Amino acid sequence: MDSSDLETYQRDLRKHLKTLAPIFANAAAGDFSQDVKLPAKDNELSVFFAGVEVMLEAIREKERESKEILEKLYNVNAELQHEKAVYQAILSSIAEGLVVVDKEAHITLMNQAAADMLGVDGQAVIGRNYYDIVITKDREDKILPVEKRALKRALTTGRKQIRTMTDELQYVHSNGTTIPVTITASPVKLNNQIIAGVSTFQDISTEKQLDRTKSEIISIASHQLRTPLTAIKWLSEQLIKPVHKMSRATQKLYLQRIHASNERMITLVNDLLNVSRIELGTISLSAQPFDLPRTINDVLNELDSQIKLKHIKVQKQIGSGLDAIVTDRRHVQVILQNLLANAVKYSPKNHTVTVSARKDGQNLRFEIRDTGYGIPENQQSKIFNKLFRADNARKQVSDGTGLGLYVGKAMVDQLGGKIWFESAENKGTTFFVILPLTKPNSR
Amino acid sequence: MSDDLAKILIVEDDEPLVEVLSERFDNEGFEVIVAKDGEQGLKAALEKQPDVILLDIIMPKLDGLTMLKQLRAHEKGKNIRVIVITNLSDSKEVHEALANGAHDFLVKSDWAIADIVESVRNQIQEMHSSQP
Numbered sequence: 231m232d233s234s235d236l237e238t239y240q241r242d243l244r245k246h247l248k249t250l251a252p253i254f255a256n257a258a259a260g261d262f263s264q265d266v267k268l269p270a271k272d273n274e275l276s277v278f279f280a281g282v283e284v285m286l287e288a289i290r291e292k293e294r295e296s297k298e299i300l301e302k303l304y305n306v307n308a309e310l311q312h313e314k315a316v317y318q319a320i321l322s323s324i325a326e327g328l329v330v331v332d333k334e335a336h337i338t339l340m341n342q343a344a345a346d347m348l349g350v351d352g353q354a355v356i357g358r359n360y361y362d363i364v365i366t367k368d369r370e371d372k373i374l375p376v377e378k379r380a381l382k383r384a385l386t387t388g389r390k391q392i393r394t395m396t397d398e399l400q401y402v403h404s405n406g407t408t409i410p411v412t413i414t415a416s417p418v419k420l421n422n423q424i425i426a427g428v429s430t431f432q433d434i435s436t437e438k439q440l441d442r443t444k445s446e447i448i449s450i451a452s453h454q455l456r457t458p459l460t461a462i463k464w465l466s467e468q469l470i471k472p473v474h475k476m477s478r479a480t481q482k483l484y485l486q487r488i489h490a491s492n493e494r495m496i497t498l499v500n501d502l503l504n505v506s507r508i509e510l511g512t513i514s515l516s517a518q519p520f521d522l523p524r525t526i527n528d529v530l531n532e533l534d535s536q537i538k539l540k541h542i543k544v545q546k547q548i549g550s551g552l553d554a555i556v557t558d559r560r561h562v563q564v565i566l567q568n569l570l571a572n573a574v575k576y577s578p579k580n581h582t583v584t585v586s587a588r589k590d591g592q593n594l595r596f597e598i599r600d601t602g603y604g605i606p607e608n609q610q611s612k613i614f615n616k617l618f619r620a621d622n623a624r625k626q627v628s629d630g631t632g633l634g635l636y637v638g639k640a641m642v643d644q645l646g647g648k649i650w651f652e653s654a655e656n657k658g659t660t661f662f663v664i665l666p667l668t669k670p671n672s673r
Numbered sequence: 674m675s676d677d678l679a680k681i682l683i684v685e686d687d688e689p690l691v692e693v694l695s696e697r698f699d700n701e702g703f704e705v706i707v708a709k710d711g712e713q714g715l716k717a718a719l720e721k722q723p724d725v726i727l728l729d730i731i732m733p734k735l736d737g738l739t740m741l742k743q744l745r746a747h748e749k750g751k752n753i754r755v756i757v758i759t760n761l762s763d764s765k766e767v768h769e770a771l772a773n774g775a776h777d778f779l780v781k782s783d784w785a786i787a788d789i790v791e792s793v794r795n796q797i798q799e800m801h802s803s804q805p
Binding site for chain 1: 687688689690692693694696697700701731733734760761780781782785786787
């Protein structure tokens with residue numbers, strides 16, 4: 231080459247190398263997008279430039295691949311996050327308490343229900359010792375030692391542990407109160423090794439209340455039934471094998487007593503049946519025209535022996551146009567039976583009971599008044615509660631189920647009516663009932 | 674001493690039961706005193722000093738177990754033989770009755786009247802045999 235060719239070559243080289251500077255600078259900054267401009271002449275320079283372009287293209291391809299992988303990762307992560315959110319939502323919606331622990335009983339997860347029931351922060355307890363956070367008390371209110379805990383036994387023995395209502399266990403809320411619970415504790419196994427534990431539990435306060443109510447009804451029933459049963463037993467024993475000969479009058483009296491005891495049992499059984507019908511929601515309504523004054527008389531006749539025994543004066547104030555009222559006769563009868571029986575029962579001897587009935591627009595209005603023991607003001611709000619009897623009632627009259635007004639009110643409610651009362655202790659009580667009447671001939 | 678002079682106090686609020694018990698014990702030759710509630714019962718027990726008391730638990734004004742406690746607190750009521758008759762059969766009530774000095778506890782609906790009379794007679798016999 232001569233000197234002019236060399237100069238040209240040098241000029242060319244410098245010119246083309248200059249174009250590479252920005253490309254390398256960009257590449258250093260992570261931008262591989264710029265194309266290399268190939269020199270026109272086909273020489274070692276152009277080979278070099280072609281090589282750079284090939285290298286850049288290879289890098290760009292790797293970049294594209296990386297981007298694809300990253301996108302896939304983002305998508306997979308988004309899916310996992312979604313699934314996680316779904317599971318969190320499922321856990322939160324579970325009404326049962328759920329706690330997951332590792333094999334050393336450190337809490338790894340607690341759902342919202344568990345946190346609420348225990349009064350703790352479901353996130354803050356993670357990592358804590360389960361037996362410090364979840365505290366169990368037995369039926370005597372003594373704290374259960376760790377060895378007896380269901381979860382401990384599940385983790386130790388590798389077998390599921392179940393604690394039912396009869397175990398009578400309670401969990402302690404952070405505020406000190408307790409809730410009755412049923413518990414299931416299960417070990418989590420992988421390849422036959424215990425790797426974790428799961429405890430689920432349920433607040434059974436409602437079930438326990440129901441159980442107590444049922445037991446109460448049964449014990450009241452058996453006690454209340456035994457009294458008339460005893461009377462019938464002894465009275466009939468006397469009639470069958472008297473020690474001395476009995477006069478006809480005494481025999482008749484005994485038979486009347488047997489009859490009255492039997493009536494008492496019938497009333498009790500009816501009350502109990504009504505209560506369970508109310509609880510199970512199986513009462514049916516049927517509206518038919520019937521004679522109200524006659525029904526009132528029927529109810530008063532049933533109470534005749536009590537009325538005569540206590541020399542109660544009964545005053546009736548029955549309005550006109552009531553001999554073909556349309557509503558459920560059975561319901562009205564039960565309401566009257568309960569209110570009138572109470573009026574007679576809680577009146578001292580020689581007092582008066584007034585029953586009035588009249589039409590009030592489209593409604594039927596009853597008032598049943600007595601001048602007896604009354605309901606003390608501080609007990610009035612509970613008077614319609616099942617099994618409730620006011621203290622003065624209990625003291626004065628030992629026989630009573632506490633079911634009459636509960637049943638009566640339920641009957642009034644089912645007819646779409648209203649029942650209320652006015653009362654003062656030792657002055658007397660007046661019960662008011664309003665029942666809507668259907669027009670006759672309308673179905 | 675023959676039964677004819679034996680005094681029995683029946684403390685029971687249920688009318689038909691009181692009547693049939695009184696009638697029977699009267700026919701069996703007892704002197705019968707009746708009380709309709711724990712208040713009357715306590716008064717009658719201390720005043721009349723019966724040989725045996727048949728005592729119901731569920732009664733108005735003053736219940737049987739409370740009456741029994743109050744009776745035993747009295748000098749004149751400490752040693753009277755008491756048979757608790759009731760239709761409650763929970764062991765809690767049985768324990769309380771026996772702890773307060775009842776000599777026996779009967780569930781009414783389980784016993785015929787004749788057996789109650791027998792039970793009362795036994796108490797009187799025991800009382801006589803334990804007297805010096």
